[in-house]
Amino acid sequence: MKQKGLSLVELMISMTLGLMIILGAMQIFSHTLSSDRTATALARIQESGRTGLEVIASDARRAGYSGCRLPDQPFFIPETKLQFPKHALAATANSLTLRYAQTRKQLGASGTLRPKLGEACDGSALYLYQVTYSNGHCSLEPERQCIKLNRKIGNNPGQGDQDLLTDAQLVFIEFGVEERWISAAAITSQELAQADQLRLHIKAEDTRQKISRTFSTTVALRNRQ
Numbered sequence: 001m002k003q004k005g006l007s008l009v010e011l012m013i014s015m016t017l018g019l020m021i022i023l024g025a026m027q028i029f030s031h032t033l034s035s036d037r038t039a040t041a042l043a044r045i046q047e048s049g050r051t052g053l054e055v056i057a058s059d060a061r062r063a064g065y066s067g068c069r070l071p072d073q074p075f076f077i078p079e080t081k082l083q084f085p086k087h088a089l090a091a092t093a094n095s096l097t098l099r100y101a102q103t104r105k106q107l108g109a110s111g112t113l114r115p116k117l118g119e120a121c122d123g124s125a126l127y128l129y130q131v132t133y134s135n136g137h138c139s140l141e142p143e144r145q146c147i148k149l150n151r152k153i154g155n156n157p158g159q160g161d162q163d164l165l166t167d168a169q170l171v172f173i174e175f176g177v178e179e180r181w182i183s184a185a186a187i188t189s190q191e192l193a194q195a196d197q198l199r200l201h202i203k204a205e206d207t208r209q210k211i212s213r214t215f216s217t218t219v220a221l222r223n224r225q
Contacts, residue, residue, distance in 0.1 A: 075117070
């Protein structure tokens, strides 16, 4: 008499092989999904780090600009105790302040602006612009770290701290002085006045994937040279 269908042993072997195939497929899917999440996190971190460096470097290149004056011509800013280009920079271990002149149009400002720094080469009036970058807690998510920025035009009180980058920090700030690098935490006011280069180190991270990267850039302070 011929046997119809599968025996119990054959059925168990078939089920075991099927389960092994399913488990293998699940592992491949899980690995692919994890790799995709990691790649996405790295791309986001790299974009965040590069964006932060570009924004800060753009302001740093302008630091000390006060119109049609040479860097070796000191200029005292009316109504303040600041002198350009000496006081174009200020820094602590984890904050950086940059000062330079801009026109009303560049500032996008209206109303009365004081103090006036002078004029650009085309005759446009120039006003003091100050921006500070520092570490702090994010406004909407205080448990997360942000690089904050604070803009101030003239003698106005400023707009308060704003979030520039989420899950990022200024980890190290250095200044180039006479062919040597000095950290912002150790530099003296006299050395800072002589600095002609700035080196920034930003750490960006993805807290969910627990991935972080540090990005660096060096900027020539052309209005100090």
